[in-house]
Every structure is written in C-alpha cells, then in structure tokens.
Amino acid sequence: MDTIWVVLIALGALIIGLAIGVFVARKMMMSYLKKNPPINEQMLRTMMMQMGQKPSQKKINQMMRAMNQQMDEPKKKK
Structure with a gap:
C-alpha cells in the first residue's frame, strides 16, 4: 500500500515538474528571440x-x- 503512494507522488511530482519546465523554457525562448531577432x-x-x-x-x-x-x-x- 505504501509503494502505491510513493509511485503516485513521484508521478505527480514528475508531471508538475514537466509543466513548470515547459513554461519556463517557453518564457526564456521568447525573451531570447525578442533580444536576438532571427x-x-x-x-x-x-x-x-x-x-x-x-x-x-x-x-x-x-x-x-x-x-x-x-x-x-x-x-x-x-
């Protein structure tokens, strides 16, 4: 029973981390393109x-x- 909770918490943390990573990477890329237009x-x-x-x-x-x-x-x- 305890292993299920550990796995669920790990999956939740992974999903949240991925979501935050996508938004941070997008924000950084937009600011880079603004400073250095292609x-x-x-x-x-x-x-x-x-x-x-x-x-x-x-x-x-x-x-x-x-x-x-x-x-x-x-x-x-x-």
Missing part, C-alpha cells in the same frame, strides 16, 4: 535582392515593422 534588416535586404527585387529602405522598414508586430501579437492575446 531576421534583421541586412538579411531582409539580401533575401529581397535574391528574389530579384530592389529593396528600398521604406520597404525594408515596413517588413521589419510587420514582423515585429507579429512577434508582439501573442503577448497582446493574453
């Missing part, structure tokens, strides 16, 4: 040139603004 202006400029477009600064600024708004959307939904 795409910067130079990358956008290079991609547009590879696609055959001549990138103007106005167009690059619009795309960066749109990408930043997309990154901020999940925070606003909460």
Whole structure:
C-alpha cells in the first residue's frame, strides 16, 4: 500500500515538474528571440535582392515593422 503512494507522488511530482519546465523554457525562448531577432534588416535586404527585387529602405522598414508586430501579437492575446 505504501509503494502505491510513493509511485503516485513521484508521478505527480514528475508531471508538475514537466509543466513548470515547459513554461519556463517557453518564457526564456521568447525573451531570447525578442533580444536576438532571427531576421534583421541586412538579411531582409539580401533575401529581397535574391528574389530579384530592389529593396528600398521604406520597404525594408515596413517588413521589419510587420514582423515585429507579429512577434508582439501573442503577448497582446493574453
């Protein structure tokens, strides 16, 4: 009878630990991506040139603004 309780407590602790770990990892990843965005202006400029477009600064600024708004959307939904 005592072994059942030990196993149940261990499983409960494991599930709680996994849940907390997922939330902490998600929070850390979001803050990392906020500080180090995966795409910067130079990358956008290079991609547009590879696609055959001549990138103007106005167009690059619009795309960066749109990408930043997309990154901020999940925070606003909460």
